[in-house]
Amino acid sequence: MTFPLLTTVLFLPLVGALILIGFPRERENAVRLCAMIVMALTFVVSVVLFFLLFDSALPQMQWVERAAWLTSLGIYYHIGVDGISLPLVLLTTLLTPIAFLQAWHSIEIKVKEFAILMLVLETGMLGVFLALDMFLFFIFWEVILVPMYFLIGVWGGALRYQAMIKFLLYTMAGSALMLVAIIALHFLNLSPDYGGTGEQSWYLFDFYRLNLPISMQKLLFGAFFLAFAIKVPLFPFHTWLPLAHVEAPTAGSVILAGVLLKMGTYGLLRFCLPIFPQAADIYAPLISTLAVIGIIYGALVAMVQPDVKKLVAYSSVSHLGFVVLGIFSGTMAGIQGSVLQMVSHGLSTGALFLLIGMIYDRRHTREIADFGGLWKPMPVFAVFFLVAMFSSIGLPGLNGFVGEFLILLGTFEVHRTFAVLAAIGIILGAVYMLWMYQRVMYGDITHEANRHLKDMNGREIALMIPIVVLMFWIGIYPNTFLRKMDKSSAHLIEQMRTQRVLADHQAQIDVQMPGPTK
Amino acid sequence: MLPVVITFILGALVCGLLLGLSRFVGPRRPNAVKSAPFECGMDQLETPQGRIPISFSVIAMLFIVFDIEVAFLFPWAVIFRQLGFVGLIEVLFFLGVLTIGLIYAWKRGALEWD
């Protein structure tokens, strides 16, 4: 038995949280430090995993751990990682400490609770990406809502109640149906009629082997899709997002945009496509259409936002439209691009939210109209903002470009129209971002309060540095990442292809030998 | 069954007869003083519809419970010898529980009259 590396990554934050419970509440700095150390440790472990230990030549899950949990129902503690989930794990472990660091001073009340919740949240997010058992996956998926609820509800803005209730109910409504679908899959797997293993199992890859009738696939696909689409959020399920983003504290927004939304796209990629390949094929045009609508709609709405944070929030809708588009293109390039774009978007949007948070800490406003000419008092800030913005727009040489390019490439192979329309979205994205940047940074200082704003301090720069480094790294040499996800993506596509072939084969048999109709 | 019915009818007849006699034979000259409630010559202060002492209700409830106890013992007593020792033990338990109830009521003052 090898060292349970993944379990370490997964539960280190939770252990940290438990330790923190014992801390006296007045020792705020000690609490912060302890949480930070735990997060940093987690990050280090995941970095080691990513760069040193992960074997990118293998398509399968690696570092798999499996332990009996609820044996009577065949539920296992079963985790593993492959090229698709590993980047997201790294993204999570990176963004969490950064978000926490950002909140070092801006969160002043209930610091202990905040730290604990952040740690629990980290475990939850990691669990979603690592779980191979569907039950386990669902548990983590739901657990995340609890800390997120508190993050928004306790430390959020004026409309936080509305925001969190909306966030919670949307997400839960979606996941509730997914739960039923998961249970249904479990029992379908039990019956030999659908190519299941016939054993009590919630193992993801057992479900891959299922060969379900189309009608059933459609229903189950719908249940899964709804849960993920709300999380992504895909147009028209996106209405919770702007509110939640705006009302959440900066750290919450960063996590929300940086990681949580990726859980939706990750779910689509990991579950919806491979388990229900035919349903996915059938619905791909529809979903792609929604994705494209989302891209353009998000961009257009972002353009007219007076609030910077809201603007970035809507930009997320737009950007994640790309990811979904890429996933449902079903091509190698599309999928690889999507995974990469997930990471990129996490970095760029995360960075933007962090920067907005910094300015909000200073000015306590986010209205574009309240700013202008920030370049002068805060040059460093302006530079970082510029980089983050370019990354978001997808400027070549920065991370955003690679992902979007690959997605467009992949989509172009199958749906030219969508690719063209999505490209328009990119242009629109550039428009609203640049326009916003212009209004905020350039021109004269219209408000006296802005004149003496302090520039970024050492801590703020420190937390931005790793993000910017990664942006450039991915932008210039994406192969580090692409190589890792290469085999896994190919494997995924391969699996779906064999599924289709199998299903077609079955259909042919059915046609040739019409049996007794049911 | 028949003798009981006949007895009942006869008993009812006697009662009816006596009631009827006093109703129809006796004179009938009511006046206000006569039909006023009899309170040793005093005027009635209030009609009896207020509260009654709680102890009466408690006694009534206790009676219900213990009367049932007695009712249960009748069949037991008739076939007691067939039941044997087991029957005795069971009834002891039954009576024990009820006795505890009685002790409880006693100690709580349900049987006190002032």
Add this chain to the structure above:
Amino acid sequence: MIPISYYLWVSALLFVTGAIGVLLRRNALIMLMSLELMLNAVNLSFVAYARMLNDMGGHVFVFLNITVAAAEAAVGLAIILAIYRTKETVDVDHLSLMQH
């Protein structure tokens, strides 16, 4: 010999009468009496069935039910009494503290 079904019908009738009494009457005491009526209607059923089946069980059950009815009556009376002592009424329409 009166057929069993007659007893059953009477029992059903009494039961329904009791049920209606519980549901419609507003006087707590009458409701209590209706409840007792329902229980005793069932007893009638039990006895009729026991006679029909020639089974002693039914008769025994009646005994038990009588006990239950007695206990229920005692508790019911106690509750009604307690209410009466604080409210001076046994009309259930006055029991509406919690209807908001």
Add this chain to the structure above:
Amino acid sequence: MDGTAFLQGTGALAPHLTVLITGLVILMLDLFLTERSRFLNEVVGLIGLALAFVLAVLQHGDPRMVFMDMAVVDNLSVFFLATFILIAILTLLLSASFVRREDIASGEYYALVLFATTGFMFVASAANLVMLFLAIETLSIATYILAGLHRQEQRSLEAAFKYFILGAFSSAIFLYGIATVYGALGHTNITQLAATVAQGDMSPLLMFGVALLIVGLGFKVAAVPFHMWAPDVYDGAPTAVTAFMSAGPKAAAFAALLRVFYQGFGAEDVAAQWAPVFAVLAALTMILGNLSALTQVSIKRMLAYSSIAHAGYAFVALVTLDALGAASILYYLVAYTFMSLGAFAVLTVVAKQGERHHAFSDYSGLASTNPILAAVMTLFMFALAGFPPTAGFAGKFYVFSAAVKSGYYVLAIIGVLTSVVSVFYYIHVIRVMYMQEPGEGGSPIRVSAVTCTLLGVTVLGTLYMGVFPGSILNLAERSVALLFS
């Protein structure tokens, strides 16, 4: 019955008798206790219950009929016995300081709790419909009194009265059902009902009786549309009693449902008649229970409706006629016991002297005045809402699994969606506690050591059953196995 059978039967009913005798001992003991030594009531009660628990657990094994086939000892009854004793223990812990604070006669209180528990236990062991009826009456009568034990409080009396009238009403219906089944089948022995049904055809008389049984038990579990008594009663009764009522009688009623409808009328053709009815009841209960809970301004009343809703979930499992379903009912009941008693324990503490503080607004800012209390309450709210990793999630998961397994997709979907609705009102409590400033009088509340113990136990139970649900579910599955052999 000869001496040996008598002794055997007494041995089999030892846990029941232990609880009963403990109750009687307390009743007597209390008469001789002074104010200072009154804690002995609780001590004696706990000792007796612990003893009964051990005795109950020792009894698992093959089914055996005792007392002239009136009672049965099998794994199912043992599981329920353990559950009921657990409920009683928790209730005792929950009530210790409550009873003292509210000046409720503690001897009577504990004795009645134990009598009601005896009733529960006999429900679990009943092998005869009449026995079942008697057991239900035992527990009901004890709970009627408990509900009205706060004699100075009009709401308490009102609750007791409503509970009494509708409880007795449903008992009568249930009894009528028993009489009808007796008439249709010729006996009332639950374990032999199945065989008798299998021999004869299903007469309309039998169906009528079964329908009456459904209605009667429906009242007892407060399934919609037979639930109208529940909110008022739960609201008006003293909170500790409400806690007890939300867990105990409900569990007992499910024990009765399992016995009657799984063991007695579990045959396929009969089940085909009642299962759809239960399905409708389950759906209505989930929907209406949750929707009504949404609009409440009192947390106590909200929990009352939520209790109705939770019965709906357990009902879903009942429809399935499946081993997993039956096991999940048991699991759910235990899980609900922890969650509900825990939540009500917090309620008793926050309500303060005189029980005036049950409104949502009374909880505002609880997180700043009493952080631990708020955290505990949060856990219970999340558990009741069904978030992982708590017992509530595991319970719902099993229930819905059973539903899906048996093909009741619609029920499962209604279940999960109503759970989402329920999140709304549970979350509201948390929101008030954490996201509003404490109002006036928002001072730290002293929580007694006993209550702390209870909270600790319920928290641990809720979490343990959520993280490692397997052990209890295994037990439950083994317990229900006999229903499907």
Add this chain to the structure above:
Amino acid sequence: MFVDFIIVLAKAGLVLFALLNLAGLLTWAERKQSAVMQDRVGPNRANIGKLTLAGLLHPVADGIKMITKEDFIPEGANRTLHTLAPAAALFPALVVFAVIPFGDTLLLFGREIQLQVAQLNVGIVYIFAVSSLAVYGTMLAGWASNNNYSLLGGLRASSQMISYELSIGLSILGIVLIYETAMLDEIVRQQGELLWGFIPKWGILLQPFAFILFLGAALAENKRVPFDMPEGESEIIGYFVEYSSMKFGMFFLAEFVEIIIVSGLVTTLFFGGWQVPYLHATGDVIGFVWPFGLGVLSLPQWLVALIQVGAFSIKVLIGCWILLVIRWTLPRFRYDQIMHLGWKVWFELALINLLITAVVVLCW
């Protein structure tokens, strides 16, 4: 069938007739008895011509007086219930006697006639049930009179009655335990047997304690002195204060009928009923056996029956007389003493008696 009917009718009519007349006589006897005890003359005025018959005409005169008095109902009283109450008091007293056997069988015209109106297998339960109904009369009378004192008197009376009913039941249970039957004729028949060959198996010998308990409780149930607190005609106003005319007479009558019934029950349960010691009933041949087997004497069946009925009647009359004596011997209890005695002494004693009897019966 028709003959059966006639026979039953005759028996029932006879019993009722005897009861009512005896009750009337008892009113006279009571007054005479009190006069004797207080060294007075007693009733001696009522006459027909010169004929006073030692005051025996007084009961008749009382009856006529009551019938001709005005029957008024107080203002605000519930007329129906007010009228019903005396009937409810008298009726149970009248019908209880139906199950008490006043003789063995009588062979008449080849027909075996049971000297008992109704031979019920639940005779004791019947007595128990029917005599309980008397509470309604008391309760209704008190309640329907619209008078505070009536109400209180009624409440007290009914509380007292139900309290002592428990003791009655429990003390009878001892007898049931011993004779293993609830049929009164069977109980009497068993009392004809001999214990160790020479002691009659009478209830008083086997259950002496129960006898005392039963008698005391029955007195209280009957609201006789010393338990006459609820009515206490000499100074307290009881539940029938608002009754006049024959309605009052009915309460009065009921009391005396109850005396006879108590006496009859005591006779039946404890004093061998119609049994005459050592007088055996074996087929149609009667053996009169001296304790040490001195000789056998046969009597005709009708004579035996006559002796038995006579024995029963004498026993009852003696019982009645004792009850009357008690009435004029003892002072009255206070109400709290009555209830105290009933619940805290009599009930427990009866319970203990029952348990001891059970243990003894089991070990016998």
